[in-house]
Each structure stands twice: as C-alpha cells, then as structure tokens.
Amino acid sequence: MLDNVVDLSRLQFAVTALYHFLFVPLTIGMVWMLVIMEAVWVMTGKQVYQDMTRFWGKLFGINFALGVTTGITMEFQFGTNWAYYSHYVGDIFGAPLAIEGLMAFFLESTMIGLFFFGWNRLSRKQHLLVTILMAIGTNLSALWILIANGWMQNPVGAEFSYQTMRMEMTDFAALLFNPDAQAKFVHTVSAGYVTGAMFVLSISSWYLLRGRNVEFARKSFRIAAAFGFASICSVIVLGDESGYTVGEAQQTKLAAIEAMWHTEPAPASFNLLAWPNETRMENDWQVSIPWVMGLIGTRSVSKQIPGIHEIMAQNRLRIQSGMLAVQALEAVRRNGKDSAALKVLEAHKQDLGFGLLLKKYTTDVATATPQMIDAAARDTIPRVAPMFWSFRLMVGMGMAMLLLFGWSFWASLKGDFQHRPRLLKLALCCLPLPWLSCELGWVVAEYGRQPWTIYGVLPTRLSVSTLSVESLYGSLAGFVGFYTVLLVVEMMLMMRFARQGPGSLGTGRYDNETAH
Template sequence: MDPAVIDLSRLQFALTALYHFLFVPLTLGLAMLLVIMESVYVMTGREVWRTTTRFWGRIFGINFVLGVATGLTMEFQFGTNWSYFSHYVGDIFGAPLAIEGLMAFFLEATFVGLMFFGWDRLTRLGHLIVTFMVALGTNLSALWILVANGWMQNPAGADFNPATMRMEVTDFGAVLFNPIAQAKFVHTVSAGYVCASVVVLGVSAYYLLRGRFTEVAKRSMTVAAAFGLASSLSVVVLGDESGYALTDNQKMKLAAIEAAWHTAPAPAGLTLIGIPDTANRTTNYQVEVPWVLGLIATRSLDKEVTGMSELVLKAQERITSGVIAYDAVERLKTNPDDSAARGQFELHKRDLGYALLLKRHVADPRQASPQLISTTAWDVVPNVPLMFWSFRIMAAIGFFMIGLFGLAFTLCSLRLHTQTRWFLKLAVFAIPLPWIAIELGWILAEMGRQPWAIDGVLPTFLATSSLSRGALWTTIVGFTLLYGTMAVIEVRLILASIRKGPYEHDEDPQPAPGPIPAEPIVA
C-alpha cells in the first residue's frame, strides 16, 4: 500500500471534518437560544422578542445550510476514501448514521421550513413548538453521530466474525450507551452552546458599541450571558467527566495528553506546562500541580494513571496475543470446522486488531520477529506534542469563557453592560475563541485515537480505499476551492445580515448615538 495515499486520505477527511465542524456548534447552540428567546416572546407577547428571535433565526438559517452541505460530503467519503473501513465495520458504524438521517435530519428538515415561513401562519405557541422540534432535531443529530464516533473510540458491543471476516453487532445497547459516546455527546453539545452564546454576546456588544438596535442587543446579551455561563461551566464539568472516561477506555490518549511517559506514584500530578521530548521520551521544564490528575482521572488518591511506556509494554503483549488470533483466523478460512483453531481464536480474539498493526511492516504478521513486535508496539503512541498543547490551549480558552460569561452575567444583572465599553470590546474580540477550542478538541479526539481507525480493532492504514494520489489531490483541491468559496459566501451573508440588523427595512425604532445609559430591562 502507498503511504502517500493513506496520508492524503487522512488529510482530505481531516479538512472536511474540521470545516464541517465550523458550522455544527453554532447550529446546535443557536437552536437552543432561539427556543429560549421565543419562549420569552410567547410568555410576554412583547414584539421586541419576536424581532430578536427572527433575527437570530436568520443567522441560524444561513449557518444551517452550510452545515448540511458539508456534512453530506463527509458521509460520502466513508464509501469513496475509506471503503475497507465501511466493509469491515459498516454493520455497526452505519446503523447510528442511518438512524441520524431517518430520525434527526428528517425531523430538522421537516420543521425548519415551518420555522422560517410559519410566523404568520401558526399561533405563537405552535411556532414555539416548531422551533423546539428544530432544536431537538439538531441535538438528536449530534447524538447519533457521536454514538458512531464514540464507537470508533471504544468499540463496545461488537465482535469479529471469522466466517464473514467483518465486525458485527452483538449488543446494540452497548453501542448506544457507550460511556465514551455519552461523555462526548454532552461535552460537544455544551461546547456548541458556548459557541453560539459567544456569537450572540459579541454581536450584541458590537451593536451596543455602535449605538444601534439597542433594545434587541440588550435582550440578546442578557440571554447569551446567562445561557453562556451555564454552558461554559458545564463544558468544564463534562470535560472532567470525559477525562474520567478516558481512564477506563483510552488510557494511551490520556497519557499522551499529559505527556506521561512513565507511570507516576498515586495520586498523579497534573502538568500545567512543559516541552514533550519524543526523542528521549521525557518532558522538559514541566510545571506540575500535585494530585490533580489522579483526582480527575481516577476519582481517588490511591489509583495510578498508567504512563505511555507501560502501556506500550501492554500493547506488545497484545500484539503477541493478536498474532495467535490471526493464525487462528487464517486456519478457519481454510477449514471453518477446525475446533482447535476456533477455540484458539476465542481466547485471543480481542487482540486481533493489534496483530494487524504488523501489516505496516510485514505482509504476514505471523512472520514478525520479537524485535519487530517490540518496535511496532510504539506505533500505538499518538503525536504527544500535538496532544499536549492542543489540550492546554483548549482548556485555557474554556476557563477564559467561564470568566467572560461570569463577567457578562454580573454586568447584565447590575444593568452595567451597556456602559462598560472595554467589556463590549472584549466580547467582540472573543468571538473566534470557541471555534479554536472546538477544533482543537476534535483534533484531540481523532489524533488521540491514532494509529487506529477503530481503537484496538482496525489500524488506519488498512482502512483506506485503493485510490491514486492524483485522484486524491484532485478532490482535495476541488473541495478546498468549493468550500473556500462557500465559506466566503456564508461569512458575507452573515455580516450583511448583521449590518442590516434585526428589522425588516433597516429601521431602528430607538436609535442611539453611542452606548446608552444603564436602565432596567423589562421582559
């Protein structure tokens, strides 16, 4: 197999996934904010809340269209670029994606039109129910996609069938209630809520700085401050829960994030900063906070956090065991009734994927020497510097979000948010930060799983299609140009919508020359 084809396939999927994930969080968060704003409108009957909801609904609609377009391309790539992946695990991986399309996406598609065009055709309560159904659909869509992705991280509820040479579902409940999937879902959705809250906060701050559409801006900022504070706190709490889930299911990812080359005495300390040295397998200039990692990862003071060197030794044992399983599979292919081979396979089947790691270096894993097995075991270590710094930048932004929304909530509660210009400027400049954190989080999730397409089951280099370099370069360039053009169009549409403002004919019922004096906000 051509290593360049593998790398180009990974690059193409990474570009489309990261691009797609620019739109998903904003869609998730804005949908919930629309429900909140429209609920206030239904309860109070005040026209300003209807105007506010429709304005942010327009931003939601522009973003929603691009999210759908980019998501479809990703799903097609499983068949075009990752055909062996689809063949090997399609019975499991395809089910959540199919449910997402039939349940969640159709739900969104059905109600999103009613949400945009039903304002004058539905009752206030009826339209609120429609908006809620759109928000429900977006969250269900995220749920099923993250169930599929969570299974890639922790392949529970499935086994390899030597008769079909594929992975098959044995317990769909285990797939659905996978702890990694559940932790990823709540953490990802909360991050989307933060993203949308920052956008609403920043745009509202821009209006207040310019003295435009102040009645809409004040109300939007108040909602964003409260919802954003709750969401940013939940991101940190649920991120902690995700770290705890890694302790049981993805120990290597956790060790790489902490650049923990060796198992430290319990309770392990948390490294704040340092410089991972992959050549010497150590971390230089590290500043450590005692006990914190042990408390986060194990919820105890007496349990260890296993280091990468010790995990590599376990991987070496599993590769050796996997070779036995591989031998049994080869024997069963020639004689399905070989009871000795079947018994041997059952004893070692959970390690079969580790034997496949050897195929990068040798055609038949049974021919691998002990030295090659020892060397291959280190392939299970992901890119440590990338993991280490991605996590710290993401976490720093997360804590900054808590501070930003805590300050916003305080100022809104004291009716001082319209007078504090430095805060309004800070809110505008903070708009890009959630996307940086979210993209880094996605990199952590996917790069931390390497070298696996399915953790412990299927190495990434075996999952690709038989494509040429030219075909991959052509599609990468084509997608980049297409998506780049679409991104420019979307940004221009959103900026034009923001410049136009919340009112149909750009009329501002209460224009102001600058930031207005603080006054009570009447719901």
C-alpha cells in the first residue's frame, strides 16, 4: 500500500511539474525579447517595434496567466502530498520560496499589469522601465525557485538537529551561492530564452511563407534569430558547467546519465551510444569516444569518474554507517542525555539518510540483514536507460536548434531569409523542440535524484503524507483533466491570435484588419 502512495504521489507531482513547465520557459524567454523590441522602439521611434512589443506581449500574457495557474497547485502539494518533507526541511526549503513570492512574483505581477494597461498612461521610457522590471521579476522568480531546487540536489548550509528532528539552516549564504543552484539557474533560464526565440522565429516564418505582414515578420525574425543563436550557445556552454557540478555533487546521477557501470582509467571515455542492460548491470554494446567524459566531468586528465558498481559499494558502506546513526538517534530520542549515543550520532550523522533507506525493508533498522543492505544500496542507483536516453535526446535537440539558429542568424545577416523556404519551413517544424528538450532536462534532473527527495538526506518514500490511494487517484485524475483543459485553452488562444497576427491589434496597419 505504501508503495502505491509513494508512487502515486511522485506521479502526481511529476505530472503537475511537467504541465507547469510547458508554460514557464516561454514566459522566461519572451519577456527579454519584449525588452529588446521596446528598447528599439524607444531608440528609433519606428512604430513597427511598438506593434511588435504589443503583439508578442499579448501572446506572452496568455502564457503567463496559465503558467501562474498551474504553478500555484504545485506549492500546495508540499503540504498535501509531502507533509513529512515539509516538516523535515521546511525551514530551509521554504525560505527561498517565501522570498520568491515577496520579492519576485509581486514585482513581476505588478509590472505585468502596468505593461498591458500603461501604454497610454506612461511615457515611452517609463513603459520601457516597466518592461525591464517585469523581465527582472520573471528571472528573479526563477532564481529563487531554482535555489530551492538546487538545495534539494545539493543540500549545503544545513544540518540535522536531533533536538527538533528536522534539518535546520546553518548558512544562508551557502544556500544562496550553492554551485548546483547557480548552474541550474543559468542553464534553465538560457533554455527559456531559446524557447522564446523559437516561438517568435517559427511564427514569423509562418507569416513569411504566406507573404503576410512581411515587414513585421522580417524584423521579428531577425531579433529572434540573433537572440536565439546567442541563447542556444549559452545553453550548451552552461550545460557543460551544469554537468560538471553534477559530477561534483551527484556522482550517481552522472554515472547513470553516461551508463558508466565501472570506473575507467582517467580520463574516462564518453558513451555516445549504448544499450544499458539493467539486469546484468552492464552495456550490451556501446560506441565510445575516448577522453571526452573525463574532460567534461572532471576538467582534468587525471581525475577518475566512479562507475555505478563502485558507487554502490561506497553507498553500502554509508548505509552500514547510517544504521549506526539511526540506532543512536532512536536511543537519543528515548534518553536525551545518553552521551554514548550522542557521540555515535555525531560521528555518523552524515550518513543518517542512507540508514533511513533501510526503512523500506524493515521498521527496525538494527535488524537489517545483509540482503536488505544490498537491496538498499541497489536502490541508490536510478534506472539507467531512461537517464541515458533522455539526456541524449535532449542534447540532440539542442544541437539541432544550434544549427537552425546558426543558419537563421547567418541568413538574417545576408538579408535573404524570406526567400529561403527550406529555412522557414524548418523553423516552423522545429517549434516543439525547446519544449521537448526542457521537459527531458527536468526528467534527467529530478528522476536522476531518486531515491532521494533531498539528495543523501531524506529518502522519497519517507517524505509523503498519510493519504489513501483512492484520494490520490482522484486528485491525479482531477489535475490531469484540469491541466489538459488549460493546455487546450492556451493552444487555442495562441493559435487564434497567431493566425490573426499583428492585425489583432486593430491598428489598421496590417493584413486582414480594420482599424478600431
């Protein structure tokens, strides 16, 4: 029964997160394009750039509204579905989320209101300032959320207190400047910039293929091509940095991503393609490139990257150490003045989370058998095949977008892109790629953290609330149904206004419209 509760709780959060992240990247990416378009309008006074800001801003607003709607329920789930998690780490995890709401979301929401209703009430420079502040608020919101998520991946600046039976913050600066959080932030927002650029590039290409609003589409295409090319280059460079931080803090995840079953002599080779065999814990076949993984993962030619078998052996030792920590903690709870137990707990508390993995197999950790310890050690390794292929699909899509944006930028410099139907059709066909790659990126990041809610600290199966399977099935069905309706509504609105084009502004300057 507990397995069902854990699995359903995980599935529900995964579904809501993946739905939510259909809206987030476009919000993050579009807002800076609006800043660029409006800045050009302020500098040049050309009306077309104001029209571009207002039209693309309308599509941004639709997406933002639905992103907020889907995001609110995710925060409620920490209390409804993950109550023990919220109790155990709430003092730490809740801090960046609270700051996000107070500092970023209120700023973002206020500026969005001024953006839409301030065109005839603010001067050009004042309205541009509003758009800039809206963009800053959007990115600050992403920053604080990713600081919270980065702490789940690499729990720095905190330690367990046996008096409160919770994790407590010891260093807010360590939480704020967590290398995992910073790498995740810059990589994620760059992916959002790519998404916004692809959205504008694809729709502009559609107009050009049909010969509609050509001048408007040409200028939108140019901005999207330049912004997208810079952004996809940033994604690739910052993705390398993100991979390096993963190798430092989560060696298990890195080994699973690379299907690296055994430690290789440094520098390790990179498995370009492979067929992981989960049962035999080896690859049936693989195509490797020498040295590449060692250089990417360690930035050296002498440092080894541990393989899955070696990691499991290390984790088995940590589980045995964690058993002592759990037993000492239980003794301390019975008698807070037990100095011997306190000494043992202090010596082994860094492995407490590993000892808690045994709770899956026995309520009394002291009675765990060697077979249980082996099973718990095996649990510390996520399934390799989903990690391996998700990562490679994500990278493959990234390379495809690099080629597309490179071609588009080169053609925009030459000025003949509107006469290149193959380029325009390719840009239109590539519209889904950034969303697919973003979703795969989150699968790699979150699935690769299992079996942990807080990496190395709190196992996922101990984090859930006391819920019935029936209530979880009901809420899951409700979320899927409601979110699907929202997604359909957004797509219908986006398609409607995209088909209308800038004519939806009612200025009388564009195709298929009459002035209001």
